[in-house]
Amino acid sequence: xxxxxxxxxxxxxxxxxxxxxxxxxxxxxxxxxxxxxxxxxxxxxxxxxxxxxxxxxxxxxxxxxxxxxxxxxxxxxxxxxxxxxxxxxxxxxxxxxxxxxxxxxxxxxxxxxxxxxxxxxxxxxxxxxxxxxxxxxxxxxxxxxxxxxxxxxxxxxxxxxxxxxxxxxxxxxxxxxxxxxxxxxxxxxxxxxxxxxxxxxxxxxxxxxxxxxxxxxxxxxxxxxxxxxxxxxxxxxxxxxxxxxxxxxxxxxxxxxxxxxxxxxxxxxxxxxxxxxxxxxxxxxxxxxxxxxxxxxxxxxxxxxxxxxxxxxxxxxxxxxxxxxxxxxxxxxxxxxxxxxxxxxxxxxxxxxxxxxxxxxxxxxxxxxxxxxxxxxxxxxxxxxxxxxxxxxxxxxxxxxxxxxxxxxxxxxxxxxxxxxxxxxxxxxxxxxxxxxxxxxxxxxxxxxxxxxxxxxxxxxxxxxxxxxxxxxxxxxxxxxxxxxxx
Amino acid sequence: xxxxxxxxxxxxxxxxxxxxxxxxxxxxxxxxxxxxxxxxxxxxxxxxxxxxxxxxxxxxxxxxxxxxxxxxxxxxxxxxxxxxxxxxxxxxxxxxxxxxxxxxxxxxxxxxxxxxxxxxxxxxxxxxxxxxxxxxxxxxxxxxxxxxxxxxxxxxxxxxxxxxxxxxxxxxxxxxxxxxxxxxxxxxxxxxxxxxxxxxxxxxxxxxxxxxxxxxxxxxxxxxxxxxxxxxxxxxxxxxxxxxxxxxxxxxxxxxxxxxxxxxxxxxxxxxxxxxxxxxxxxxxxxxxxxxxxxxxxxxxxxxxxxxxxxxxxxxxxxxxxxxxxxxxxxxxxxxxxxxxxxxx
Numbered sequence: 001x002x003x004x005x006x007x008x009x010x011x012x013x014x015x016x017x018x019x020x021x022x023x024x025x026x027x028x029x030x031x032x033x034x035x036x037x038x039x040x041x042x043x044x045x046x047x048x049x050x051x052x053x054x055x056x057x058x059x060x061x062x063x064x065x066x067x068x069x070x071x072x073x074x075x076x077x078x079x080x081x082x083x084x085x086x087x088x089x090x091x092x093x094x095x096x097x098x099x100x101x102x103x104x105x106x107x108x109x110x111x112x113x114x115x116x117x118x119x120x121x122x123x124x125x126x127x128x129x130x131x132x133x134x135x136x137x138x139x140x141x142x143x144x145x146x147x148x149x150x151x152x153x154x155x156x157x158x159x160x161x162x163x164x165x166x167x168x169x170x171x172x173x174x175x176x177x178x179x180x181x182x183x184x185x186x187x188x189x190x191x192x193x194x195x196x197x198x199x200x201x202x203x204x205x206x207x208x209x210x211x212x213x214x215x216x217x218x219x220x221x222x223x224x225x226x227x228x229x230x231x232x233x234x235x236x237x238x239x240x241x242x243x244x245x246x247x248x249x250x251x252x253x254x255x256x257x258x259x260x261x262x263x264x265x266x267x268x269x270x271x272x273x274x275x276x277x278x279x280x281x282x283x284x285x286x287x288x289x290x291x292x293x294x295x296x297x298x299x300x301x302x303x304x305x306x307x308x309x310x311x312x313x314x315x316x317x318x319x320x321x322x323x324x325x326x327x328x329x330x331x332x333x334x335x336x337x338x339x340x341x342x343x344x345x346x347x348x349x350x351x352x353x354x355x356x357x358x359x360x361x362x363x364x365x366x367x368x369x370x371x372x373x374x375x376x377x378x379x380x381x382x383x384x385x386x387x388x389x390x391x392x393x394x395x396x397x398x399x400x401x402x403x404x405x406x407x408x409x410x411x412x413x414x415x416x417x418x419x420x421x422x423x424x425x426x427x428x429x430x431x432x433x434x435x436x437x438x439x440x441x442x443x444x445x446x447x448x449x450x451x452x453x454x455x456x457x458x459x460x461x462x463x464x465x466x467x468x469x470x471x472x473x474x475x476x477x478x479x480x481x482x483x484x485x486x487x
Numbered sequence: 488x489x490x491x492x493x494x495x496x497x498x499x500x501x502x503x504x505x506x507x508x509x510x511x512x513x514x515x516x517x518x519x520x521x522x523x524x525x526x527x528x529x530x531x532x533x534x535x536x537x538x539x540x541x542x543x544x545x546x547x548x549x550x551x552x553x554x555x556x557x558x559x560x561x562x563x564x565x566x567x568x569x570x571x572x573x574x575x576x577x578x579x580x581x582x583x584x585x586x587x588x589x590x591x592x593x594x595x596x597x598x599x600x601x602x603x604x605x606x607x608x609x610x611x612x613x614x615x616x617x618x619x620x621x622x623x624x625x626x627x628x629x630x631x632x633x634x635x636x637x638x639x640x641x642x643x644x645x646x647x648x649x650x651x652x653x654x655x656x657x658x659x660x661x662x663x664x665x666x667x668x669x670x671x672x673x674x675x676x677x678x679x680x681x682x683x684x685x686x687x688x689x690x691x692x693x694x695x696x697x698x699x700x701x702x703x704x705x706x707x708x709x710x711x712x713x714x715x716x717x718x719x720x721x722x723x724x725x726x727x728x729x730x731x732x733x734x735x736x737x738x739x740x741x742x743x744x745x746x747x748x749x750x751x752x753x754x755x756x757x758x759x760x761x762x763x764x765x766x767x768x769x770x771x772x773x774x775x776x777x778x779x780x781x782x783x784x785x786x787x788x789x790x791x792x793x794x795x796x797x798x799x800x801x802x803x804x805x806x807x808x809x810x811x812x813x814x815x816x817x818x819x820x821x822x823x824x825x826x827x828x829x830x831x832x
Binding site: 002005007041187210211419420421423425454462463470471475477 | 629
C-alpha cells in the first residue's frame with residue numbers, strides 16, 4: 001500500500017479510530033501489528049513470510065547473543081543472523097546481478113555459459129527491514145542495549161507500517177521504548193502529524209510525480225545525445241524528483257507515526273543546502289548514513305588506523321552504500337563518486353587543519369562538524385556542492401553506463417545536432433521548482449518545518465495548508481510507487 | 488504556536504479546501520463537463536478480469552479507438568442480452584491483447600477484433616505501448632491497487648472535476664499552449680470536448696464537439712499530422728506474412744477451445760478513408776487477413792446500411808451514429824450465424 005492512495009487514506013482512518021478507542025495497550029499494539037502486516041501484504045501477500053522469518057530469527061538470535069557467555073557460540077549466532085539477513089537480501093536483490101556478473105566473468109575466461117535469466121521478484125522494502133533487524137542483532141552482540149523483552153514489541157519494531165518499506169531506518173532504542181508504555185497522540189501531535197502527511201504527499205504527488213518525473217524520464221530514456229540545456233533540465237528534474245519522492249515518503253512516515261503518538265527519527269534536513277559532502281550526508285537519508293557509519297565505517301576501523309586506512313574505509317563504505325541502492329554497477333559508481341568527493345573534502349580539511357590538532361578522535365572523516373553559518377561564501381560552496389551532487393545523480397538514474405556517458409557528454413560539451421526534447425513548459429516547471437527548492441533549503445537549513453509552521457500566524461498556516469491540499473487534489477496523479485521502494 | 492492555534496489553522500484549511508473543491512466542481516459542471524473515467528491500466532484491468540467470468544453471455548472487443556466510439560454498448564446489450572467487454576485501446580494495435588487472450592487457457596468465448604489498418608498492420612513499438620502497459624498492470628496488480636480502484640471509481644462517479652486528461656493541474660498547464668523551441672516534438676492536443684470515457688470504456692463525442700466545427704477541424708488536422716509523421720510505407724512482404732501468421736496462431740488457439748472470432752472494419756470517411764484505401768488496399772490486407780485466419784469479417788463498405796456514415800472528424804462515429812451502426816452490426820452478425828449466447832454450453 002502506498003501513502004499516496006485512497007486505500008491508504010481509508011486504512012489510516014480505521015487505524016486512527018482503533019488506536020483511539022478505550023482498549024488495552026496490548027490490544028492497541030496487536031491492532032497496529034495486524035495493520036502493519038495488512039499494509040505490507042497489500043503488495044504481495046506471500047512476502048509476509050519473509051518478514052516473519054526475519055522477525056522470529058532475529059528476536060531469538062538477538063536474545064541468545066545477549067545472554068550467551070561463550071565467545072564462540074556468540075560468534076556462531078551472529079553469523080547465523082548475518083547469513084539469514086544478508087543471504088535473503090543477496091538472493092532477492094542481488095541474485096540476478098551476481099549471476100550476470102559471474103556469467104560475464106566465466107565467458108571472459110573462455111567458457112560458453114549462458115544460464116536462463118532468473119525471474120526474482122524483489123520484496124518491497126527488503127533493504128530497509130533487513131538493516132532494521134541487522135542493527136538489532138549487532139547491537140545485541142556488542143551488548144549496546146538490552147534485548148527486547150516481548151515478541152510483540154519486537155515484531156512491531158520491525159514491522160511498524162510507517163517506516164516498514166522505505167524508512168526512516170530505525171534503531172531499537174529509538175522505537176522499542178515507545179512500544180513499552182501506552183502512546184497516543186495529543187491534539188497538537190495529531191494536527192502536526194496530519195500537516196506533515198499533507199506536506200509529504202504534496203512533495204511526492206505534486207512536485208515529484210506531476211511536475212518533474214516526466215522530464216526526468218524523457219531525458220534519461222532518450223537514446224540520442226541531447227542539447228546541453230535539455231540534458232541539464234533532465235538532471236535537475238531528477239535531482240528534484242528524487243528528493244521530493246524520498247523526503248516526501250519520510251515526511252509522510254513521520255507524520256503518520258506522529259498521528260499515532262510515536263516519534264520517528266528525521267531522515268532529511270534540507271540536503272541541497274549542504275556545504276560540502278560530509279554535510280550533505282548529514283542531511284540526506286540521515287538514518288542510512290548513520291547506519292553505515294555505525295555498523296560499517298567504524299567497525300572497519302573508521303579513522304583510527306591512520307590516514308590511508310581512513311580513506312580506504314571511507315571508500316568501502318560509500319561503495320557498499322551505493323550498492324545498497326541497487327544491483328547495478330552504476331550505483332557503485334555513484335557511491336564511488338561520493339567517496340571520492342569525501343576524500344577530496346577530507347584532504348582539503350586536513351590541509352587547513354592546524355597540525356597540532358588531535359586526530360582520529362571522533363571519526364570525523366565520515367561526518368564532519370556541522371556548518372551552520374548562512375554566509376554568502378557558504379552559499380557559493382553549497383551551490384558548488386549541489387553542482388557536484390547533480391553529476392552523481394547521472395549515474396544513479398541512468399540505466400547503464402552508455403546512457404550515463406551520453407548524458408555527461410551532453411551536459412558538458414556542445415553536442416552538434418543534439419536532440420531538443422524538453423518543452424518550454426517543462427523548462428519553466430523544472431527551473432521554477434528547482435530554484436525555489438534550493439532557495440527554500442538554504443533558508444531552512446538550520447531550522448525545521450514544524451518550528452517555522454509554529455511561528456506562523458494560524459490564518460497564514462491555514463492558507464498554506466489549504467494550498468498544499470488543493471494542489472494535491474488538483475494534480476490528480478494516480479498512486480505511483482515511491483522510487484525508494486525498489487531499493 | 489499552541490495546540491488551539493494549530494487547530495484553528497486546521498479548521499480554516501478544511502473550510503478553504505471544501506469551499507474551493509465544491510466551487511471548482513460547480514464551475515466545471517456549468518462549463519458542460521460530465522463524468523469521464525481515467526481510461527488507464529486499472530480500468531482496463533477491471534474489464535479484463537471479466538473476460539473469463541460469464542463467457543456464454545459476454546463478448547470481448549479488442550482493437551483501437553474506433554470500436555470504442557462506434558460500438559454503443561447499451562444498444563448492444565439491449566439487442567443481444569449479451570455483455571460487451573471493451574478491451575480496445577486508443578491508438579493501439581490489438582495484437583498483444585489478442586496474444587494474451589490466446590494464451591489464457593480459460594478464455595473460450597466470443598471475440599470481435601476491430602481492424603484499423605494503420606494500427607493493426609503495424610509493428611512500430613509505439614502502437615503497442617498502451618496495450619503493453621495495460622497488460623503489465625493486469626499481471627502485476629496488487630491487492631492495494633484493486634482496493635484503490637473501487638474507491639477511485641466511487642469518487643470519479645460523483646465528482647466531474649476528477650478528469651485527469653482535461654482538468655488536472657498538468658492538463659490545465661498544457662492548455663496554455665506555450666510555444667516551444669524549434670525542433671521540439673509537440674504531440675498534438677485533442678480538443679477538450681472530443682472524447683469522454685464511460686466506466687465500461689465506451690468513448691463518445693460530446694454535444695459541444697458535435698456543434699463545434701472548429702474542434703472537429705482541429706481533430707481532422709491531428710489525423711493529417713499523424714499521416715505526415717508516418718514516413719514508413721505500410722508493411723508488406725515477409726513482415727506482413729509474419730504478422731498475419733501470428734494473428735492466425737492466436738485465433739486458432741481461441742477457436743480450438745471453442746471460441747468464436749470475427750473481424751470488423753468500422754466506418755471512416757473523407758480524406759482519412761481515402762488515405763486508408765490507398766495505403767492499405769482491401770484485397771492486400773483485409774481479404775488476406777480473413778483468408779489467412781479463416782475467419783469471417785464485416786467490412787463496413789460491403790454493407791450499404793453501415794457504409795454511408797460521415798464521421799464528424801473522418802474517423803469515429805458520433806454517439807447517435809454509433810447506435811445506428813450497432814443495431815446494424817448486431818443484425819449482420821446474426822445473419823452470419825454469430826451466436827450471442829451459449830457458445831460454450
